[in-house]
Amino acid sequence: MSFPQAVRDAWHMVALSRDLRPGSVRKVMLCDTPIALFRTEADIGALVDRCPHRNYPLSEGRVHRGALECPYHGWRFAADGACIAVPGCPAAATATDPRLSAAALRVAERHGAIFATLSDSAPAEPPLPPDFGNPDLDHFWWQQGTWQGRAFDAVENVMDPFHTGHLHHGFIRRRDKRLPVDLVVTSHGDGIDMAIEQTQPDLGLMSRFLERDRQRSVSRYYPPTTVQARWEGATRLTLCVTAIFTPASEGTFTPFARFSTPKGLAPGWLKQAAIRLFLAPVVAQDRRALARQHAVMTRFGHPQFTSGPGDILGNRLHRLWRGETLEPGQDDPVAAEL
Ligand code: FES
Ligand SMILES: [Fe+2]
Structure with a gap:
């Protein structure tokens, strides 16, 4: 295929x-x-x-x-x-x-x-992102079946900060009160990350309840199917979400999410309940968006994307998805409002 x-x-x-x-x-x-x-x-x-x-x-x-x-x-x-x-x-x-x-x-x-x-040429071990098994963190898995859409578009969705204030208005950020941020993109040979640096926490419900002292968040793509988002406070990690998008068929994928938080802030079960409560609507919004997007792409035969001014990752995600490597280096910070 x-x-x-x-x-x-x-x-x-x-x-x-x-x-x-x-x-x-x-x-x-x-x-x-x-x-x-x-x-x-x-x-x-x-x-x-x-x-x-x-x-x-x-x-x-x-x-x-x-x-x-x-x-x-x-x-x-x-x-x-x-x-x-x-x-x-x-x-x-x-x-x-x-x-x-x-x-x-x-x-x-x-x-x-x-x-x-499926391949004999895969490495001996599945590569795992940082902190995947870190015993100093509480971890839990979240899985919600198989979704409509392409795994690659799900990768792009979680690497894209610009939809968070609009599609997830009120939950993650607010479309009516955007905050100034600096976006810093770093290419690694075998991946790419985007850091969001901001002086004020997000105004959505999730940030207010789940993170106290965020200073920056970084989302990194580990090709082909893993994205890890990390929220960092002044001194330490506050939340790490590893999302894995397994391609099921051309138009379906199975997402898995692993949530990792420092031990000791609150009991693991309470953090799990809070994260599920606040994230459930966000996940449902993304699920619907990916399905709608896929229905249109199917209707018109193939994807036709226009890169806008906020699409600062350009085609780099897609190049990594295809197995290419990137020239390492950091872009100039981009001022934006999220
Ligand atoms: S054992 Fe005969 S079809 Fe499987
Ligand atoms: Fe989203």
């Missing part, structure tokens, strides 16, 4: 650990490929959702005796794809016959997240 090779070749988050209990099977979509994801007592397996025998969807099978069993003839597949049993043919050496294997993806489970890759 039309995913850049760099996207197809990457590690992608495919599920929360808590959503894949031992003995369970889930169908997930990854870059237009259906995957049967399952967990035995010992392992996690991610098999392309096609039984090699007669093409039954393996995701409709069950975990049985430490393997995924196809519903049609009962062949059983281990997490590495090897066919370990063909019912009725007990003498057959199935596991050593690669023709009988299901196609298996590499899988890694880290910090409550399950990652998989």
Whole structure:
């Protein structure tokens, strides 16, 4: 399909650990490929959702005796794809016959997240952004199913500060009372970040309740699918949100968000409840915007974007998405009102 090779070749988050209990099977979509994801007592397996025998969807099978069993003839597949049993043919050496294997993806489970890759050329480990597993922070995951829209447009949405006062009026910022800020863009070879420097906290509800002493916030894109936003007070991090947008199909994606806050300010459950309460309307607004945007792009055949004066990242996000690198360096600060 039309995913850049760099996207197809990457590690992608495919599920929360808590959503894949031992003995369970889930169908997930990854870059237009259906995957049967399952967990035995010992392992996690991610098999392309096609039984090699007669093409039954393996995701409709069950975990049985430490393997995924196809519903049609009962062949059983281990997490590495090897066919370990063909019912009725007990003498057959199935596991050593690669023709009988299901196609298996590499899988890694880290910090409550399950990652998989369709490619042999992906690195040995899924790359994780800073503080992803930092034990000095409280972390929680938030997941809300699969959304309409393109994963890339979701990346652009969270890297774009100009919609926050308008689409999220009252929640994040206010469209009627904009504040002066400096936007500072720094290109890294393999990513880009935008810092928002301001002397006054935002006037939206979220800032008033969730952060006291913000001095700057930085959003950094870790291609192809991860954006991490960090809010920093005078002395330390106050909130870190890592958003991962897994491409499901050309027009759908599965977002995962990990919230990290310093331990000790308030109990973890209270912070989680507050963040969910204030962010739920914001998330719903973005979800609707991405779906509406995608419907129009589909109607008109392909995206046609005009870069306006606020689009200071230019095409750099898209170049990174396609696997290109950027010349490192910092842009001159841009004065704006957000
Ligand atoms: S189709 Fe899967 S075992 Fe036959
Ligand atoms: Fe948004």
